[in-house]
Amino acid sequence: MKTLSVLVYLSRRIVVAVTTFACFAPIAVSAQVAPTWEAYAIRYATVPAFRVSGLIAGADTSRRLDLAMSVWLLKSSSGRTVLVDAGFQRADLIARWKPAGFMRPDSAVARAGVKATDITDVIISHIHWDHFDGADLFPNARIWIQREEVDHHIDAGGAVLDRAIDAPDALMLTTLRAQGRLAYVDGDAQEIIPGITVYTGGKHTFQSQYAGVHTAEGTVVIASDNMYLYENLEKHLPIAQTVNAASNLAAQLRMVTLATSPRLIVPGHDPAVFARFEMVGVGVVRIR
Numbered sequence: 001m002k003t004l005s006v007l008v009y010l011s012r013r014i015v016v017a018v019t020t021f022a023c024f025a026p027i028a029v030s031a032q033v034a035p036t037w038e039a040y041a042i043r044y045a046t047v048p049a050f051r052v053s054g055l056i057a058g059a060d061t062s063r064r065l066d067l068a069m070s071v072w073l074l075k076s077s078s079g080r081t082v083l084v085d086a087g088f089q090r091a092d093l094i095a096r097w098k099p100a101g102f103m104r105p106d107s108a109v110a111r112a113g114v115k116a117t118d119i120t121d122v123i124i125s126h127i128h129w130d131h132f133d134g135a136d137l138f139p140n141a142r143i144w145i146q147r148e149e150v151d152h153h154i155d156a157g158g159a160v161l162d163r164a165i166d167a168p169d170a171l172m173l174t175t176l177r178a179q180g181r182l183a184y185v186d187g188d189a190q191e192i193i194p195g196i197t198v199y200t201g202g203k204h205t206f207q208s209q210y211a212g213v214h215t216a217e218g219t220v221v222i223a224s225d226n227m228y229l230y231e232n233l234e235k236h237l238p239i240a241q242t243v244n245a246a247s248n249l250a251a252q253l254r255m256v257t258l259a260t261s262p263r264l265i266v267p268g269h270d271p272a273v274f275a276r277f278e279m280v281g282v283g284v285v286r287i288r
């Protein structure tokens with residue numbers, strides 16, 4: 001009898017334990033709070049006197065602007081350090097575009113107190129040279145990119161299918177894929193890292209993406225080239241380089257609904273970003 005009562009007691013304890021776990025597990029999951037990120041724009045170069053008509057559809061062809069070349073750093077206490085886009089590094093690009101104040105992106109992140117080896121994740125908005133060419137400068141990072149962006153631009157052997165990607169970058173993309181370093185994103189509104197969600201529809205390239213980031217000030221949207229300049233948003237004008245202008249405009253309107261405030265939407269190349277936000281280092285502003 002004594003043995004039996006002990007067994008009954010134990011089995012009740014187990015039932016209670018299982019019930020307790022079953023009751024509380026879903027609550028524990030739903031109560032998980034996404035980490036709060038700090039967002040920074042880091043300027044690693046300037047391309048002088050770029051034609052604004054190359055950025056804003058229909059702009060006066062005489063207008064020129066000094067293009068800010070940037071990567072965006074996301075820091076949190078989660079143990080992950082994220083870059084949105086990776087800038088460029090190739091000597092032929094530097095020779096062709098003659099950027100002022102060029103600093104290789106893996107060195108530029110040090111201005112925000114981060115080493116290249118600290119970067120755990122790089123989110124590539126699209127495969128253009130000035131956003132993707134630096135991806136292999138961050139040896140410990142997994143590289144997040146839309147699967148359709150990859151499959152549209154290179155075939156299974158790495159051959160270029162769309163010349164929006166430079167041949168050397170196609171080779172690098174193929175190598176990263178072979179190394180298993182690509183983390184594919186399948187479509188819109190994907191929370192790929194807690195507190196960081198990516199969106200499609202901007203249509204700068206075939207499947208470009210942008211990111212919504214949970215910060216203490218609310219949601220910051222890192223638009224990258226899905227919105228080149230503040231002027232695109234303010235004048236409701238699509239970017240000049242898009243595969244679908246209507247989709248691009250719709251994406252810009254959606255960014256307004258995603259961001260806590262329109263001022264927290266960060267355009268891809270606008271030098272005004274570095275005047276509107278607090279400077280916290282040489283060429284570094286904090287987005288808040």
Ligand SMILES: [Zn+2]
Pocket residue numbers: 128130131225268269
């Ligand atoms: Zn760009």
